Amino acid sequence: MTTEPTSPKRFPDRDEIAAVRDECEPLAAGEDAGSVRRIAGRAMARRDMGKLVFLDVVDRSGRIQVICETATTGEIDVLLGDVVGIGGRPARSRRGEPSLLADTVEVLARNTRSLPDTFHGLTDVEVRYRRRYLDLLVNEETRNDFILRARIVSAVRAYLDGEGFVEVETPVLQPRYGGAFARPFVTHHNELERDLYLRIATELYLKRLIVGGLERVYELGKDFRNEGISFKHNPEFTMLEWYEAYADYRDTMERIETLVETVTLQVLGTTDVRFRGNELSLARPWRRVGFADALAEHGLWIRDEAGLRAALDARGVDTSADRDWAQLVDHAFSHAVEPTLVQPTIVHDYPVEISPFARATDGDPTMTERFEYFAGGMELGNAFSEINDAATQQERFDMQSQQVEGERGDPDYVEALSYGMPPTGGLGFGIDRFVMLLTGRETIRDVVLFPALR
Known part of the structure; x- marks a missing residue:
C-alpha cells in the first residue's frame, strides 16, 4: 500500500x-x-x-x-x-x-x-502542443493568450445576452448531419442500434427553435468536421451561431460588425490588431463587395463550367477534384480572392449553387442573400437571410444531394418549416479564428488548448 x-x-x-x-x-x-x-x-x-x-x-x-x-x-x-x-x-x-x-x-x-528552460520558455512546438500543461507552466504568453480567449468568449456572450438573445444547447450527436458542406465523424449507438454523427453545424436545430417562437437564439460550442488540418482548421472547433427572427442579411451584417468591434474594444482597449505582419482595424464599417465583383477583379467570374475550369487550369490551379461549376467557383474564390482580403471585408450575394440555405436576392434568383466575412486573409464566418419556405428548402436539399454524394437533406427540418418560420437572419462565427486575430497567433493550434495532432 x-x-x-x-x-x-x-x-x-x-x-x-x-x-x-x-x-x-x-x-x-x-x-x-x-x-x-x-x-x-x-x-x-x-x-x-x-x-x-x-x-x-x-x-x-x-x-x-x-x-x-x-x-x-x-x-x-x-x-x-x-x-x-x-x-x-x-x-x-x-x-x-x-x-x-x-x-x-x-x-x-x-x-x-x-x-524546461524557465528563462527562455518552452520553445519546442511539438512538446508545447502535446504537453500543454508544460507550455502553460513556463510560457507566460501562452497563459495570457488563453486567459484572453476566455475573456473574448465571455464578452461575446455578454453582447448577445444584452441584445435579448437566448443561449441554448442543441444535440452534439445527431441522427442526420447538416448545415454545411462537410464530412462528419460517424459513431454508433449500441442500444438504439443506429449510426449517429457528431454535428458539423448547429444550424438546423437552432432554426427549429425560431419556428418554435424563441425569436433570438444562439449557441456557442463545439462542431466537428472529419477533414483536413491546417493553420486555420482543426477537426474539433468552437463555433458561434445565432438566428434572429424578423431580420435579414443586411441586419446581420450590421450586427456582426458591432459585435466584433464591441468585443475587441472590451478585451484589448483598441480595435487595431496585428496579424501575419499586417496592421488591421476591426472598427466598423467594413468594406463590402459582391461575390461576382470580387471574382471579376481577378478575371474569374465565369458562369460557364468549361470556361472557368480552363481559366483556373491556365493559372496552374489543380481542378481535378472539382466535379462541377459550384465546386470550381468556390475553389476560384478561395484561391484568388480570399488571401487578398486582409482588412475586414464582407463579401455578399453568393450563387445559389453554393448556398443551400440562403434566400434568393430580389433582383436575381440565381444569386442569394448570403455573405461571408474575412480578415487577415481568412474567412471568419458565414451568414444569410434564411429560407423559410418548406417547398423551396426541399428543392435546395434536392439540388445539394446531386452535388454532394451521400447528402440526404433533412425531412424533419422541412416539416418544421411547413409550420411557418418568420423571416430570419442567421450567422456562424469561428471563435478560434477570431481569437487568432486578437492574439496575433498565426496558427489555430496556438489558440486551442489541446489541438489535434498526428
Whole structure:
C-alpha cells in the first residue's frame, strides 16, 4: 500500500500575486507594508545568498520575488517547480524590486521532474502542443493568450445576452448531419442500434427553435468536421451561431460588425490588431463587395463550367477534384480572392449553387442573400437571410444531394418549416479564428488548448 504524502490539503485565504505587487508600488526601497498577505504558486527560480534565499513565485496573475530570511523561515526546502504557499509582508527590496518578505514557507506539492528552460520558455512546438500543461507552466504568453480567449468568449456572450438573445444547447450527436458542406465523424449507438454523427453545424436545430417562437437564439460550442488540418482548421472547433427572427442579411451584417468591434474594444482597449505582419482595424464599417465583383477583379467570374475550369487550369490551379461549376467557383474564390482580403471585408450575394440555405436576392434568383466575412486573409464566418419556405428548402436539399454524394437533406427540418418560420437572419462565427486575430497567433493550434495532432 502506498503511503499518502503529508503535504497540506488546502491553502485558504490566498491573495493573487498581482494584487500583492500593487501593494508594493507606493513603497520605498527597503520598506515593507506591515500587513501580512498569503500567496501560492509555483517556484520558478531560486537564488541562495548566504542566509537569504530568493524565490521567484508565479501564479496565473503574475510573478513576484519572495525574500526568505532563514533566521525567520527556517531552512528553505523548496525545489525548482515546487508549488508553495507563503505568508509574508509586501515590500520593496533594497534594489526596489516588488517583493514579499516571507514569514512562513510551505511546500504544497513537490515537483519530481526537471522543468524546461524557465528563462527562455518552452520553445519546442511539438512538446508545447502535446504537453500543454508544460507550455502553460513556463510560457507566460501562452497563459495570457488563453486567459484572453476566455475573456473574448465571455464578452461575446455578454453582447448577445444584452441584445435579448437566448443561449441554448442543441444535440452534439445527431441522427442526420447538416448545415454545411462537410464530412462528419460517424459513431454508433449500441442500444438504439443506429449510426449517429457528431454535428458539423448547429444550424438546423437552432432554426427549429425560431419556428418554435424563441425569436433570438444562439449557441456557442463545439462542431466537428472529419477533414483536413491546417493553420486555420482543426477537426474539433468552437463555433458561434445565432438566428434572429424578423431580420435579414443586411441586419446581420450590421450586427456582426458591432459585435466584433464591441468585443475587441472590451478585451484589448483598441480595435487595431496585428496579424501575419499586417496592421488591421476591426472598427466598423467594413468594406463590402459582391461575390461576382470580387471574382471579376481577378478575371474569374465565369458562369460557364468549361470556361472557368480552363481559366483556373491556365493559372496552374489543380481542378481535378472539382466535379462541377459550384465546386470550381468556390475553389476560384478561395484561391484568388480570399488571401487578398486582409482588412475586414464582407463579401455578399453568393450563387445559389453554393448556398443551400440562403434566400434568393430580389433582383436575381440565381444569386442569394448570403455573405461571408474575412480578415487577415481568412474567412471568419458565414451568414444569410434564411429560407423559410418548406417547398423551396426541399428543392435546395434536392439540388445539394446531386452535388454532394451521400447528402440526404433533412425531412424533419422541412416539416418544421411547413409550420411557418418568420423571416430570419442567421450567422456562424469561428471563435478560434477570431481569437487568432486578437492574439496575433498565426496558427489555430496556438489558440486551442489541446489541438489535434498526428
